[in-house]
Each structure stands twice: as C-alpha cells, then as structure tokens.
Amino acid sequence: MLRKVSKTTAISMALTLVLSVAALFGAGPFPVPAVSAATLNFEGETTANTTSGITTSNSNDSSASGGQYLQTSSSTAVGSWVEFTVNVPAANTYSIEFGYKQNTGRGISQLSVDGKSQGGSVDQYASVAAFTSSDLGIVSLSSGSHKFRFTVTGKNASSSSYAMTVDYFKLTSAASSSDYNVKDYGAKGDGSNDDTNAINSAIAAANAAGGGKVVFPTGTYSTRSIHLKSNIQLYINTGATIKALSGIDSPESNSYDNYQDFGHSHWHNALMWGENLHNVKITGTGTIDGNGVLSTSDNPGSGQGDKAIALKLSTDVEIGGLDDAHRLNLQRFGHFAVLATGVDTLNIHNVHVPNFSSGQRDVFDIMQCNDVKVTDIYSENSSDDIVKLGSDYSLGYKRPMSNIRVDKVVGLTNCNVFQIGSETAGDISNVHVSNLTVLGAGKAGFSISVNDGSIVDGVVLDGINTMTGTTAPIFIEISNRGRAPGAGVGKIKNVTINNVTATNAKSSNGEYTSRSPASRMATERITRKILRSTM
Structure with a gap:
C-alpha cells in the first residue's frame, strides 16, 4: 500500500x-597478529549439526576451505536454522570468523551462540559467486560443548532465495603474550594523571612486535591524542574509560579544505587518529569520552579537537562492542564520533551513544569508503x-x-x-x-x-x-x-x-x-x- x-x-x-x-x-575478518594463538576451525560440511527441518547438502568447490561447503536447500525460509555442536578444549575469549559462499540465491543469517545473538547479521547475497568471510565479534566460552546456530532472518531484495551456506567458522584466542597492558607502560588510569605517553608507548611496542592487543583495564585514562598504528587492537574493558584531555593534536594542513567543512578536512585533531594503516581494531565494552574537550563547532579552538576517532586511507578497520548486551560506548565526541575517509573494509558494530544533551553532533561519517558494514547501533541522542x-x-x-x-x-x-x-x-x-x-x-x-x-x-x-x-x-x-x-x-x-x-x-x-x-x-x-x- x-x-x-x-x-x-x-x-x-x-x-x-x-x-x-x-x-x-560480507566484511572480511580483522585478525590481529599475535605472538601465539589457539585457533579452532570447524568445517560446515563435517561438523556435527542439526536443523530446523530443512535439507542440507555438501558441495565440492576447490575455493572452499577443505574443498567443500555446506548449503541449505531452496526450501529454506525465514526462521530456518542449522545448529553445530562443537567442543571447546579451553576456556577463553575467542574471536569468531564465519566463512561462506555468496551467490544470487542467498539469504541473510544471524549467528547465536548457546542461545544468545552473536555479532551482526550476514547478507550472503552477491551478483557474482565468491567465497568470503565476516567477523562476528568476540565471545567468552567455557571449556566443553557449545552450540553455534545460524538462523535465516530475511533476504536481500535482489536475492532469489533464502538459502544459506556455511563454509567454516573459526575461533581464535589471542595468547596473553600478545597483550600490552597500558598500565605496564606507566598509565595510571586514575582520571587525573596524563596517560598519553604511556598509551602511545604501549601501541608503539605492540606495533614493533608485529601487532598485538593494547588493553585498557578498569579505570579512567585521561589522554591527549592517541596515535594509532597498523596491526593493533585497542581493547577497552568494561569499567574502562578513555577520556579526552585538552591538548589534542593540531589539525594538519589541507589544500582542499575549501571544498567541505573544517571537520571533514582534517584528521589529526582527534582523540585517536591514524593514516595509511592496515588492520586496526578499537573494540570492547568500555567508554570513549570526549569529556567536553572535543568541539561540535566548525571552528574548534586550539588544543580542543573535534572528533573521537579519525582514520584516513586505511584498510581492514573494526570499531565496536561484543554483542547487543555488551556494546562499546561513544559519548561527547564533538563533531564526529567516527570520521572514516578513504577507508576500505570497515566494520562498525554494537555501539551505544548515551543521551547527552550537547557535545554530540554526527555519529558515523563514512566518506568515500568501500566494503563497509554498520550494524547494531543504538544512539540515544545526537544533533546531526x-x-x-x-x-x-x-x-x-x-x-x-x-x-x-x-x-x-x-x-x-x-x-x-x-x-x-x-x-x-x-x-x-x-x-x-x-x-x-x-x-x-x-x-x-x-x-x-x-x-x-x-x-x-x-x-x-x-x-x-x-x-x-x-x-x-x-x-x-x-x-x-x-x-x-x-x-x-x-x-x-x-x-x-x-x-x-x-x-x-x-x-x-x-x-x-x-x-x-x-x-x-x-x-x-x-x-x-x-x-x-x-x-
């Protein structure tokens, strides 16, 4: 009608x-190189499974992981599911990578782990058949048996079917040796000490080692600009807050800033920023707080900054929480919570913007980027x-x-x-x-x-x-x-x-x-x- x-x-x-x-x-995975890691790979065609009653079959394809993949029949409908029972040998926190084959007759699926929704939805439709993968977030698992269920929730308007495929799903746990705790580098996390140098030192150390997870334990980390580097994951724990201090980096020059507003023309005047990077994660269940230092103005003052996260000409970037119940919080972020310009393969998910009456203008400004997913966002208040x-x-x-x-x-x-x-x-x-x-x-x-x-x-x-x-x-x-x-x-x-x-x-x-x-x-x-x- x-x-x-x-x-x-x-x-x-x-x-x-x-x-x-x-x-x-399907947005690709964002692996952070680790000194060592435990990886559990479960093939769709060989892992024990049950279904909602739909028929599944294994198809041969040399491009598939293991040379085969599982697919559901054309009778698949909304609500149909395939559930895999897997054994996890050791309790740990695992990242989930889901591999599947796209095609013109594919539906949209949602993963649940032990009955709880996990990660964003995955649209398997594409006009050209291809194998790809999606990052479905991080989950904490005990040792023992767990159920991974993929449920069809809909389909792309251009798709001819609700059928789905499962090539594999992979669980990767980063070993503790790849973690760089900012407190080990001198951060106090007391809300008053300037932790900028400690945070940037932890990031530099992880980057020099080939990559790793920079961890913010519970505490309030007052900081000026954080300089992001390649192959780095910033992990903000529950109860941890990264809070802006006055003295944010100055905006860089830009010969083309007359063609758009000031905020879109500069990236360095941010609480955290990076250029020409690869494989960057900013995840967790803590908070990034502009603290009134980040301006919503088109002409911010010296040392003030106007955005929380800025990335330019980078690839393989993830920003988000763990799931709907465990979100990353972005607040009082100034003109932008996230400004991504020329970023390809960008995954933003499970983010919460609290209800502040001021200090929050645009949430996600995604400029000339390709292969982008933005899913599971709850924004209580913004002015743009x-x-x-x-x-x-x-x-x-x-x-x-x-x-x-x-x-x-x-x-x-x-x-x-x-x-x-x-x-x-x-x-x-x-x-x-x-x-x-x-x-x-x-x-x-x-x-x-x-x-x-x-x-x-x-x-x-x-x-x-x-x-x-x-x-x-x-x-x-x-x-x-x-x-x-x-x-x-x-x-x-x-x-x-x-x-x-x-x-x-x-x-x-x-x-x-x-x-x-x-x-x-x-x-x-x-x-x-x-x-x-x-x-």
Missing part, C-alpha cells in the same frame, strides 16, 4: 519495479546524522564509494538517522539499508541528498522500518551546490524503498524536492512499496 509519498511540486519521476544493485559483501555516507573532495580527488551494508540502527537525532550526502563529489553505489528504528528525527529517517555532482546508483531500504516523529520519513533531493571541481548536476537512480511505517510525521509520507531546474529529470527508477504514515 502506497499513499501520498511525494508532494505535487516534487520531481517528475518514473516509478517502476526496476532495481539494479550489484554485489553486497547518525549514519552518514558521503564522498567529498578532502583527499584532493573524487573517490567512488561502493558496497555498503547498514542494518539494525536505532536512534534519536535532530537531523537524519540515515543519510547519503550531503557531501557527494564522488559516485556512490550498492547501498543496502535495513531495519531502521527511528525514535525521532528533526529531518528524516532515510535521506538521499545529492548536491555536488555525484551519481547515486543502487540503494535498497528494506526489512522492518519504523519511524516516529520525523519531519519527513523519506527525503530525496538533488541540488547543484557544486562543492567539487567540475561539479554539475548529479543523479539518483535505482532506489527501492520497502516496508516503512511512519507515525507522528510532521510532513507528508515522503518529500522529493529539487533546488535546480536542471536536476528535475535526474532521478530514475525509484520504487516505493508499503509505506504507511500517520500525521
């Missing part, structure tokens, strides 16, 4: 049932976008952005819960968003705003989406702001919006506007199904 989605003054658009979305992906995808000119060139998966975002904001834009210099494609729960939004629950000449192609909103107290639940706009060299009028095409229920909307069910007469025919193939709204 579709009612009153666009205003009479909106762009003239052809509504068809055409959708073209290329391969979505919660999940924002964009492509600006801060790198001095237009960098395309593709293969983005956003799922299970719950939030309240003065702006948009999810937005593509407004920075849109480079093209953005293959974006799959699902299961948005909007508790209130000063603008929209779901927004696409093309302003700087890019083409946005292949966007899906599906799952179960509920939106309360928005100005417009769905907002799509094209303008000709031109904040990039040679920018013209952009285009939005191949968008599907499914299953949205909106209540207490301040405007119509959806608003589609154009600020430029030249852009009025720049939208193609926008499909909307089952959009319900009450004012």
